[in-house]
Amino acid sequence: xxxxxxxxxxxxxxxxxxxxxxxxxxxxxxxxxxxxxxxxxxxxxxxxxxxxxxxxxxxxxxxxxxxxxxxxxxxxxxxxxxxxxxxxxxxxxxxxxxxxxxxxxxxxxxxxxxxxxxxxxxxxxxxxxxxxxxxxxxxxxxxxxxxxxxxxxxxxxxxxxxxxxxxxxxxxxxxxxxxxxxxxxxxxxxxxxxxxxxxxxxxxxxxxxxxxxxxxxxxxxxxxxxxxxxxxxxxxxxxxxxxxxxxxxxxxxxxxxxxxxxxxxxxxxxxxxxxxxxxxxxxxxxxxxxxxxxxxxxxxxxxxxxxxxxxxxx
Amino acid sequence: xxxxxxxxxxxxxxxxxxxxxxxxxxxxxxxxxxxxxxxxxxxxxxxxxxxxxxxxxxxxxxxxxxxxxxxxxxxxxxxxxxxxxxxxxxxxxxxxxxxxxxxxxxxxxxxxxxxxxxxxxxxxxxxxxxxxxxxxxxxxxxxxxxxxxxxxxxxxxxxxxxxxxxxxxxxxxxxxxxxxxxxxxxxxxxxxxxxxxxxxxxxxxxxxxxxxxxxxxxxxxxxxxxxxxxxxxxxxxxxxxxxxxxxxxxxxxxxxxxxxxxxxxxxxxxxxxxxxxxxxxxxxxxxxxxxxxxxxxxxxxxxxxxxxxxxxxxxxxxxxxxxxxxxxxxxxxxxxxxxxxxxxxxxxxxxxxxxxxxxxxxxxxxxxxxxxxxxxxxxxxxxxxxxxxxxxxxxxxxxxxxxxxxxxxxxxxxxxx
Numbered sequence: 018x019x020x021x022x023x024x025x026x027x028x029x030x031x032x033x034x035x036x037x038x039x040x041x042x043x044x045x046x047x048x049x050x051x052x053x054x055x056x057x058x059x060x061x062x063x064x065x066x067x068x069x070x071x072x073x074x075x076x077x078x079x080x081x082x083x084x085x086x087x088x089x090x091x092x093x094x095x096x097x098x099x100x101x102x103x104x105x106x107x108x109x110x111x112x113x114x115x116x117x118x119x120x121x122x123x124x125x126x127x128x129x130x131x132x133x134x135x136x137x138x139x140x141x142x143x144x145x146x147x148x149x150x151x152x153x154x155x156x157x158x159x160x161x162x163x164x165x166x167x168x169x170x171x172x173x174x175x176x177x178x179x180x181x182x183x184x185x186x187x188x189x190x191x192x193x194x195x196x197x198x199x200x201x202x203x204x205x206x207x208x209x210x211x212x213x214x215x216x217x218x219x220x221x222x223x224x225x226x227x228x229x230x231x232x233x234x235x236x237x238x239x240x241x242x243x244x245x246x247x248x249x250x251x252x253x254x255x256x257x258x259x260x261x262x263x264x265x266x267x268x269x270x271x272x273x274x275x276x277x278x279x280x281x282x283x284x285x286x287x288x289x290x291x292x293x294x295x296x297x298x299x300x301x302x303x304x305x306x307x308x309x310x311x312x313x314x315x316x317x318x319x320x321x322x323x324x325x326x327x328x329x330x331x
Numbered sequence: 332x333x334x335x336x337x338x339x340x341x342x343x344x345x346x347x348x349x350x351x352x353x354x355x356x357x358x359x360x361x362x363x364x365x366x367x368x369x370x371x372x373x374x375x376x377x378x379x380x381x382x383x384x385x386x387x388x389x390x391x392x393x394x395x396x397x398x399x400x401x402x403x404x405x406x407x408x409x410x411x412x413x414x415x416x417x418x419x420x421x422x423x424x425x426x427x428x429x430x431x432x433x434x435x436x437x438x439x440x441x442x443x444x445x446x447x448x449x450x451x452x453x454x455x456x457x458x459x460x461x462x463x464x465x466x467x468x469x470x471x472x473x474x475x476x477x478x479x480x481x482x483x484x485x486x487x488x489x490x491x492x493x494x495x496x497x498x499x500x501x502x503x504x505x506x507x508x509x510x511x512x513x514x515x516x517x518x519x520x521x522x523x524x525x526x527x528x529x530x531x532x533x534x535x536x537x538x539x540x541x542x543x544x545x546x547x548x549x550x551x552x553x554x555x556x557x558x559x560x561x562x563x564x565x566x567x568x569x570x571x572x573x574x575x576x577x578x579x580x581x582x583x584x585x586x587x588x589x590x591x592x593x594x595x596x597x598x599x600x601x602x603x604x605x606x607x608x609x610x611x612x613x614x615x616x617x618x619x620x621x622x623x624x625x626x627x628x629x630x631x632x633x634x635x636x637x638x639x640x641x642x643x644x645x646x647x648x649x650x651x652x653x654x655x656x657x658x659x660x661x662x663x664x665x666x667x668x669x670x671x672x673x674x675x676x677x678x679x680x681x682x683x684x685x686x687x688x689x690x691x692x693x694x695x696x697x698x699x700x701x702x703x704x705x706x707x708x709x710x711x712x713x714x715x716x717x718x719x720x721x722x723x724x725x726x727x728x729x730x731x732x733x734x735x736x737x738x739x740x741x742x743x744x745x746x747x748x
Contacts, residue, residue, distance in 0.1 A: 020562070028554040035552075131647055132377030134578070134606040136722055146588060153561055154588030229551055230575050230582075230606045238551070238575075273555035304515065306555075307546045 020151050025271040027150070031159050033266025034166040035225060039239060040246040040258050041173060042217030048253020049190050049210045051108065052100065055115040058236040058243060059122035060215045064088050064222025065231045066130055069137040077140035085219035092215025096208045119236065127233040134232040162224050169217065173255050186210055245314045251327020260325055265310050272306035362405035363672055365390075365464075365662075366425040366433040368418050368445070371410035378437055381601050381648045382466075383408050385655040386434070388641055399663045400670070413437065415444035422448040426459055431674050434658065436467025436486070439518065443470065446479050453481055453674070453748075460674035464662065466654045469596075470517065471739075474699040478743035481674070483681055483700045485654040485661075487620060489518065489571070489596075490739040493525050495706045495732040496594055496618050500567065501533040508540045510565035510591070512556060512580065514572055515544040522571040540565050548576060553583035561589050573597035578606035585610035592616060598711065598726075601651060605720035607711070612724065615711040621653035621690050622709050622726045623717035631689045638717065649719050657693060657702065661686050675748055693734060699743035706737040 043057045067087050072080035095118065103114045143158040177183040188196045189206045197203045229235065246265060250257030278301045280288065288298045317324060367386055369379035383406065390404035398404065407430060411418040418441050425433055435445055445463055453460045463482045465473065469489040473482060487495075500506055511526055513519030523542055530537050540563035543556060550556075557580075560568060568591050572580060577600075581593060591614070597603060598617035607615060623638060641650040661684060662677070668684075669676035683697035693704035708730040715725030 024558045025555070028552070028558065032552045032554065127377075132380075133602040133647060133720060134575075136605050136608055136720075138608060149588070153558060154586070156586050159586070230578050232575070232602070232606070234575075238548070242551070270552075270555045274558060303543060303545075307549045 021274050022271075023150065024153065025274045026267060027155075029267030029270035030263060031163060031266070032270065033263035034163050035221070035228060036242065036246055036266060037259050037262035038162075038166045038169060038221035039218060039225060040243045040250075040262060041169065041255055042214035042221070043243055044247045044250060044253055044255060044258045045173070045217065046211055046214035047247065048255075049186055050207055051190070052111050052115070052211075053108075054214070055112065055240075056095075056118040056122060057115075057214075057218055058240040059119045059126075060088050060092060060218040061222040061225065061239060061243075062126060062231075062233070062236040063091065063122065064219030065137065065226025065235065066126060066135070066222075067219065068223040068226060069135050069231055070130075072137070077142075081220075081223055084223050085216040088219025088222070089212040089216030093208050093212035095215075096211035100211065101204060101208075119240075123233055123236055126236075130233070132233055134230050137226050137231040139227045158224075158227065162228065165220070165224060169220065170255070170259055173217075177255065242310055245310045247324075248314055249317050249324055251324030253328065254324070254326040257324055257326030265313065268313075269306050269309055272302040272309055275302060277302050360402065362403045363399060363432070363666070364405045364407050364428075364430045366407045366409050366421065366430045368409045368411045368421050368425075368433055368435045368441075369437055370413040371408055373412055375413050375437065378601055379410075382436065382652065382655070384641075384645050384648065385650070385652045386659070388644070389655055389659040392637070393659060393663055399666050404659070404663075411435075411441065413441065415441045419444050419448040422452060422461065426452050426456060426461060429459070431460065431672055432462050432464065432662065434464040434466060436465055439468040439470030439473065442468030442473055443477065446473060446477060446482050449481050450479050462674045462678055464658050466652060466658050471521070474701040475742045478699050478741070478745055480678060480700075480745055480747050483678075483695060483702075485658040485702045487704065487706060487737060488701060488739070489521055490525060491701075491737055492596060492618050492706070493522060493529060494739050495737045496569070496708065497526065497529040497533055498732065498736065499708050499730050500530070500537075500594065503567075506534070506537060506567050508538045508563065508565045508567070510541040510543075510560045510563055510568045511539065512541070512543045512545065512560070512568060512570050512572070514547040514576055516547055519544055519547075519571050522569065526569050545576075548574070550576065550579065553580045554587065556580070557583045557587045557589055560584070560591065561587065565591055567592045567594060569594045571596050573600055574603065575606065578603055581607045581611050581615055585614075590614075594618075599651070599709070599719055601648065602720060604711065604718075604724050605722045608722065609713060609724060611711040612713055613710060616708060616729070617711075617726065618706055618708050619653075620657075620704050620706060622707055622728070623649060623651075623719070624709070624712075624715045624725050625690065625707050625728055625731075634689045646721075649717070651719075653689065654702075657686065657688050657704070660688075661695065691734065696741070699741040699745065701741065703734050703738050705734045706732040708732070 039061055043054060046052055046054050064084050068080040068084035071083050099114060100111060103110045139158045143161050145157050146154040147157040147160050148155055185196060185201055186206055189203050193203045246258055246261045250261030279298045288295050367383055369382055370376055371379045386406045390406050394403040409421045411421055422445060435442060442465055449461050449463045465482060465484045467486050469486055471488045471490040474484055474488055509530060511523050513523050523544060527539055541559060570593060577595060577597060593615050595617050598615045599619060599622060638650045665677045665680035665684060666672055668680040681695050684695045686693050690705050693702055696703050707728050709726035709728045711724055712727040713724050715727060718725045
């Protein structure tokens with residue numbers, strides 16, 4: 018039993034931190050700009066593909082820095098020449114714009130890199146077993162992901178809360194006219210925020226592309242779960258996103274690791290197998306696990322619409 | 332001239348023109364058209380596109396060699412968007428266009444809908460019948476209780492594959508504990524249920540230490556599943572997973588240091604070897620009707636040329652569907668035997684037909700229209716002549732199951748016209 022719990026906690030933490038890497042940029046962009054970026058997962062995918070292509074020339078370590086920067090620059094261009102023009106028409110056109118952008122990026126990706134997965138592999142320097150727990154190997158790369166995501170959280174938190182730039186960014190959202198009157202270029206602040214958000218997604222892609230599969234469908238499959246994290250954590254809250262990510266990771270892993278069903282918990286009550294609802298009663302947690310995050314999403318919106326740490330309603 | 336008049340004249344002219352262009356029966360030089368009903372857009376477009384290239388390539392080869400009864404094969408691609416209802420409409424369209432042969436393979440749900448649609452069409456339009464050639468949908472029901480005179484399957488069905496696979500596993504004395512992990516839909520559920528029964532019968536000493544169904548295409552992190560496999564102490568895993576569900580599973584297993592053999596259906600499927608990478612070497616086995624290093628080519632040097640020419644033309648993909656070769660050449664032989672493209676006559680000619688394929692003799696079992704053919708079990712290997720997905724990895728045969736052993740009984744009671 019202890020073994021199962023330890024496994025679930027560690028695997029859940031590792032998966033959760035990877036989720037955080039993908040969702041932190043999204044919550045940043047929403048929290049600071051109010052833009053719900055549907056194309057976020059596409060920038061995540063671009064990060065993976067850029068790192069794969071650059072990595073074959075420069076090696077992994079340089080690509081680890083270059084790819085997110087490239088994605089960030091691309092994000093800046095999208096904000097400057099796309100979003101900013103749409104922005105004046107309100108939030109719905111913005112949303113539609115990012116929605117369309119996601120499709121464009123997906124199609125372009127399969128045009129450039131083909132529809133077959135690309136062989137994007139981890140660097141040899143991280144391809145070894147770091148430690149072994151209950152006979153289960155943990156590779157150095159997994160711990161590397163953990164380290165990168167922790168560093169990302171700390172930097173982001175310090176940037177927003179402790180620096181002047183962070184103050185200006187936060188002020189630009191609530192009091193844009195005043196910030197502008199003080200001589201700051203508010204549109205440029207927004208552009209920077211969008212670029213940073215995209216770069217974070219790109220960074221998530223650089224490691225996520227190795228951990229998972231780098232193929233044109235990766236954006237679509239990752240899209241929904243990222244939104245769950247952001248809503249659960251509270252729109253715009255970076256610490257919230259962190260907690261939500263870990264929560265989802267651990268919960269999902271736990272549900273997969275233990276065999277429980279309503280029937281086994283309430284073993285005193287006897288429900289006939291012929292009953293129409295007996296499917297739910299006898300459903301094992303392992304089959305429920307993949308739906309859990311979405312169940313959480315729905316519950317959050319009903320019970321606590323602003324999420325765990327959010328300040329605004331979703 | 333008023334606009335109305337002009338429109339009327341235009342319509343009249345169009346009607347006249349179309350009457351001129353309408354087919355005047357089938358002249359000898361008209362191509363024999365085969366509708367290729369597969370996803371050509373959306374998430375599975377890559378699979379549909381690869382299959383289309385296989386069919387076009389084969390048709391071209393047959394045409395170059397003189398065609399069929401002096402006529403040429405023409406492949407007509409139709410996009411079904413991987414939807415059963417779209418596919419049913421496309422059957423109607425094929426009938427309207429006077430196409431008598433359709434082929435499809437991806438998705439047994441689509442195949443089931445097609446069998447019904449084709450049967451319905453053939454009942455109602457006995458002068459415009461359609462023949463359905465299935466090259467990949469493996470649901471056993473299609474050649475058992477749902478079998479049809481107008482459906483022919485060129486891939487081994489799931490039961491046959493499992494029969495052959497468990498026969499091989501039964502001979503491996505080092506297999507003690509088996510774990511089953513499958514996608515939670517008819518295909519995976521069938522494997523989960525049948526593998527247990529077969530192993531129990533053939534090797535009662537093998538323990539089934541786990542049986543897990545997971546949702547299809549939604550699991551990103553397979554680490555918890557791998558942890559379960561590890562805890563169960565399994566030495567072998569049977570899985571019908573395909574695509575990313577297989578790649579991610581094998582990768583997660585490798586990363587966790589799980590040392591088991593994966594017995595799969597689709598380990599060599601399009602894109603999977605590239606995604607799995609060298610982590611599958613020596614661990615990933617697959618059962619197929621053929622694979623590019625099957626070493627049967629000594630007696631058929633022309634097939635080696637065939638493979639290489641295909642690769643030169645389409646560098647992104649490999650010649651994968653040997654069954655497309657079987658399907659097209661057997662259709663050609665059937666049309667020649669029937670002397671026409673009359674669907675009933677061609678179907679009768681195909682029934683029970685024996686064809687000398689690259690892998691040996693293959694027979695279209697008359698009772699249920701299931702092709703009985705030799706099967707190959709192969710393991711991923713980097714030391715091969717033909718790699719797949721340009722990954723440097725290919726497959727090496729570990730066992731060849733002769734056609735008479737790669738078979739399963741059928742309950743089909745076919746209604747014949």
